[in-house]
Amino acid sequence: MNITLNHITKKYxxxxxxxxxxxxxxxxxxxxxxxxxxxxxxxxxxxxxxxDNEYTGALLIEGQKINNEIYKAMTLVFQKPYLINTDVxxxxxxxxxxxxxxxxxxxxxxxKMIELLQLQEIMHQNARTxxxxxxxxxxxxxxxxxxxxxxxxxxxxxxxxxxxxxxMENAIRYINHINHTTVVLxxxxxxxxxxxxxxxxxxxxxxxxxxxxxxxxLAKVNEDYTGDFxxxxxxxxxx
Amino acid sequence: xxxxxxxxxxxxxxxxxxxxxxxxxxxxxxxxxIMSTFIATIIAxxxxxxxxxxxxxxxxxxxxxxxxxxxxxxxxxxLFVYLILARRGPLGELELLFTPxxxxxxxxxxxxxxxxxxxxxxxxxxxxxxxxxxxxxGADKRQALALLLFELKADILAAIVSGFGRAISEVGAVxxxxxxxxxxxxxxxxxxxxxxxxxDYSQAIAIGLVLLALSFIINSILYHGQxxx
Ligand SMILES: Nc1ncnc2c1ncn2[C@@H]1O[C@H](COP(=O)(O)OP(=O)(O)OP(=O)(O)O)[C@@H](O)[C@H]1O
Ligand SMILES: [Mg+2]
Numbered sequence: 123m124n125i126t127l128n129h130i131t132k133k134y135x136x137x138x139x140x141x142x143x144x145x146x147x148x149x150x151x152x153x154x155x156x157x158x159x160x161x162x163x164x165x166x167x168x169x170x171x172x173x174d175n176e177y178t179g180a181l182l183i184e185g186q187k188i189n190n191e192i193y194k195a196m197t198l199v200f201q202k203p204y205l206i207n208t209d210v211x212x213x214x215x216x217x218x219x220x221x222x223x224x225x226x227x228x229x230x231x232x233x234k235m236i237e238l239l240q241l242q243e244i245m246h247q248n249a250r251t252x253x254x255x256x257x258x259x260x261x262x263x264x265x266x267x268x269x270x271x272x273x274x275x276x277x278x279x280x281x282x283x284x285x286x287x288x289x290m291e292n293a294i295r296y297i298n299h300i301n302h303t304t305v306v307l308x309x310x311x312x313x314x315x316x317x318x319x320x321x322x323x324x325x326x327x328x329x330x331x332x333x334x335x336x337x338x339x340l341a342k343v344n345e346d347y348t349g350d351f352x353x354x355x356x357x358x359x360x361x
Numbered sequence: 362x363x364x365x366x367x368x369x370x371x372x373x374x375x376x377x378x379x380x381x382x383x384x385x386x387x388x389x390x391x392x393x394x395i396m397s398t399f400i401a402t403i404i405a406x407x408x409x410x411x412x413x414x415x416x417x418x419x420x421x422x423x424x425x426x427x428x429x430x431x432x433x434x435x436x437x438x439x440l441f442v443y444l445i446l447a448r449r450g451p452l453g454e455l456e457l458l459f460t461p462x463x464x465x466x467x468x469x470x471x472x473x474x475x476x477x478x479x480x481x482x483x484x485x486x487x488x489x490x491x492x493x494x495x496x497x498x499g500a501d502k503r504q505a506l507a508l509l510l511f512e513l514k515a516d517i518l519a520a521i522v523s524g525f526g527r528a529i530s531e532v533g534a535v536x537x538x539x540x541x542x543x544x545x546x547x548x549x550x551x552x553x554x555x556x557x558x559x560x561d562y563s564q565a566i567a568i569g570l571v572l573l574a575l576s577f578i579i580n581s582i583l584y585h586g587q588x589x590x
Contacts, residue, residue, distance in 0.1 A: 173493055194499040204490040207512055217498040264498070 123184050123196070123272040123304045124149040125170060130179035132165055132328075140165050140177065140328045147321075149184075152298055152305040154315040154336065156343070157325030163308045164201075166325070167276050170306070171198035183272070194221070196272035201280055203261030205249035210241055210260050213249045217268040235263040238293050255282050262290055266297040273297065275307045279314065291318050312340065364562060371563030372570060382544075383564070387571055390548040393461055393535070394528040397468030398476075402521050404469070405477035409520070410509065412477070413484025414492060427481065430474035439537030442467040446538065459540040464548070467534040472524040479523060483516035484509075515587045522583045529575060 125147040132140035140162045147153050155163050168174040169181065172188045183192050197217075206213050214235050218228040236245050239259045244252065249260060262278055275294070279287050295318060297303045309315055315322055315336055322339040324332040332342050375383055412423065444450050446458045446466070457463045491512050495505035510517075532550040539546035541555055549568050556565035 171497060173496060193496075197499070198497045200493075204494045206494070206508070220498060220500050220504050268499070 126182040128180040130177055132177040138328055142330050145330045147306060149304050150302045151321060152307060152319045154319030154322040155308045155325060156315060161325040162328040163325055164276050167198055167274050167308060171274055195270055197265045197270045198274040199261050199265045199278050201277040203257055205257055205260060207250055209246050210249055211245045213260055214263045214267050217264060231267055235267045239263045239289060255286055258282060262293055266293060269301045270303060273303050273305045277308050294318055368562035368566045372567035375567045383567060386547055386549055386552055393464050393548060394525060397465045397472055397528050398525040401469045401473035401476050401524055405473040406480050406517055409477040409480025410484050412481045414488045427474055427478050431478040435471055435531040436533035436537060438471040439467050439534035442470060443537050459542060459546055461546060463538040464535045464546060467538045468528045471534055472528050475527055476520045476524040479520035480517055483513055518586045519583055522579055526579050
């Protein structure tokens with residue numbers, strides 16, 4: 123699903139937190155969004171997901187305003203996901219149950235996700251008792267189990283160990299590949315940007331400051347904007 | 362000291378002999394408190410959830426009133442219902458004063474704000490994230506509401522049990538509108554108050570023990586419910 127944003131502004135009181143002139147997200151690819159804290163990334167994701175309607179401007183998905191069909195075909199994963207007070211298996215099966223899918227198909231699709239993200243050992247554990255990283259894995263599994271056409275990910279792999287990160291990135295690539303899912307990924311991890319994204323956006327103070335291929339963006343960000351931003355990233359890696 | 366021990370002893374005997382009067386009082390008490398909690402739940406849970414998830418004008422004022430009513434002294438609820446049901450009052454023609462129905466009405470006034478307040482608080486705390494999750498995963502309105510109720514069921518249970526505990530333990534409201542009429546509107550708390558003033562301690566202790574046991578059961582349900590649900 124391609125996304126078109128036109129003159130999107132979002133204010134909290136007098137403070138403008140989002141001010142996007144014109145911005146397109148191409149269908150079928152993984153687009154990365156980077157930018158400093160408070161630059162409006164999460165705000166933008168919530169607006170695209172239809173969770174926040176208090177903005178001005180036009181948001182079009184596949185050339186249309188969000189309608190029920192589009193709404194059912196997209197999802198957003200938060201950095202701190204809310205899991206339902208039931209076991210991991212039923213959390214993952216939940217979106218399928220909402221769609222009146224046949225029981226055996228629910229079972230096979232859920233099991234496929236459990237395998238893909240290696241959740242076998244915790245599949246019968248209550249989701250509320252999971253560690254932070256496990257929760258993020260379950261939230262990702264729950265988001266891709268129904269094969270959405272648009273997948274919005276807001277820092278889905280913060281606090282994730284390197285191996286699990288690989289697992290999750292594979293899952294993101296997998297759904298993008300087999301389902302042509304359009305993915306928008308907010309991350310502070312430059313290496314992740316390299317590994318999974320083909321296009322990138324740099325946000326600053328509520329604006330889309332740069333967009334282009336990942337290497338173009340990184341080159342520009344390095345020169346024009348905060349060299350700090352990359353240095354910080356590198357220094358945390360070295361630690 | 363002796364009269365306490367003797368009181369206890371006679372109390373146990375009264376309970377074991379299934380004293381008709383005492384059990385009548387217990388049954389009436391349960392009838393009134395269960396009915397009032399039930400009616401209050403039907404009114405207050407939906408209102409609490411709505412107040413928790415919706416934005417509307419005068420919400421803050423409503424909440425301030427709600428909190429005031431949550432800690433309203435029972436005699437005030439009793440007085441209020443008394444004035445309305447009294448012969449000269451607006452609903453005097455119904456002749457409900459000094460009936461179990463009047464006691465139920467007074468307790469609903471007392472308990473509904475408690476149930477609504479507790480439901481409102483937990484909905485406000487968790488409602489937003491639950492709604493967001495339901496929406497991002499493609500739930501329609503009905504499915505989102507179902508998820509909300511599923512996620513809040515422990516909190517709603519806690520609200521109902523707190524309301525029930527309040528209803529069964531208060532004296533003021535049922536005394537004012539019920540009048541503690543023997544065999545008609547006499548409930549556990551009003552009879553303890555009366556027996557104590559008459560110096561009949563064994564009966565008072567017997568009923569007191571049952572009231573304590575009921576409180577214990579209520580709290581066990583609350584404790585277990587929150588773990589199991
Ligand atoms: N409810 C709110 N009220 C007032 N300001 C808000 C509110 N929510 C967000 N903001 C402000 O909007 C700006 C953008 O926030 P947003 O969460 O989109 O940033 P972000 O780019 O996702 O940052 P991070 O990298 O830390 O996640 C911030 O300055 C934040 O303080
Ligand atoms: Mg954010």
